[in-house]
Amino acid sequence: MDPYAWSWNPEGLVVLLLAAGYVAALRRYPTPWWRPACFGVAMVLLLAVSVSPLHMLAMQYLLTVHLFQNVVLAEWAPLLVVLGLPPALAAAIARPSAMRLLTHPALALPVWLANYMIWHLPWVYDTALEHPSSLLHLEHALYFLTGLALWWSVVQDAPHELRAGTRAAVVFGAFVLVSPIGLVMALIPRAIYGFYVDAPKRLWGLSALQDQQLAGVLMALEQAVVFFAILAFWFARFFAEEDRREEIDRSPEAA
Template identity: 35%
Template structure:
């Protein structure tokens, strides 16, 4: 059994990007706090969510998770779900309409210029496609063997994950509405299709990826056990995220319904 390498890694490009995002968010958050909008425009909880997003990115890209991903398939899968779901979710939660105000019009113009490409359905297709395509054995092994391809794989996952969760959690109302039941369908279709991939990997009769099949064994995991664990990580994570997101959307819908009832009651009282 091989010794486990659990050292930290460092990628200058990723570090520079995270540092730039942190400075930009921190500067804008402090400016909003000092403005009349104050804590309502930039709640402390949103700053905590942003800090959480940065910590998740550091964990996925620099912590021992990154080094272990080259040795254990399950750790590589954990890295992927952190980049595809957890990081974008926390990033979206950290935003408010006031924080985004300087770039709102630009983003709306970009959405108008994108036309059909800005439709939420495309985000679903891209999310599912990125997960299925990058888990084709030839591509997955190539990403593990070539650092440039591996970086591109991570860029695809972060970009698509951010686009996907933007349509659900963005504080800015998009030009294209997905309706009252749209978010539920949006979530169910995506998570079920990706969850099926996780199940397929879990119960595959033979090792799918030559890189891990021939890698030195660590933690006493056989190639088959490692692969089954990785598939389970994907399938379970998709189920958990779907459940939490659906519960959040349900609570949000109830809150919006209550606000609508209050407005109607106030309007009716005024009219009488």
């Protein structure tokens, strides 16, 4: 089996349908150029981890590449998709009561976290990889959908219109609670995923343990950079809101 082969599977078709739906929606919901750019980057990333050689490497050979695939599905692509939605379109999508429930951070954060942790349990991880036509697609779908719910509560105003401080708290909580996954992989002294221990051949000169340690380090670093960048943005917005509130409070006194 060629580790650098392209893989055609239903996930690629779903990505193309999402892209087509978004283009059609833009006719009704015009938006600044940067939003379609964000959505477009999300689609490219999703296609890269679904049909490019990255998919074959992740499914058969390297835990490092599989963790990159998971990060794209659970963190990067959902964030970029939510950023890419015009506010009016996002408000229309968020109108049903089910969306109000699913995107509330009190539910979205623990569900995203539980999903992330469950799929990284060794026996669950290995079982999903052994069933690529069923469980693996379910895993990828849940990563993406729970990621959408989490980032929706952080980025979009509808339906909850959270304050900047609350959004910062959600991001901080997500980082603190999910970061142990990568750290455990990096620090544990043995390979814990049997599927990759039994890989058909070793690539890039990495043993199964080295592959796992590299995957854990890169995951921890990625999350530190991404989550803290978003956290810094919302902290800046929080302090700006506080300054405006103080100015408003002082205005009657000045008058």
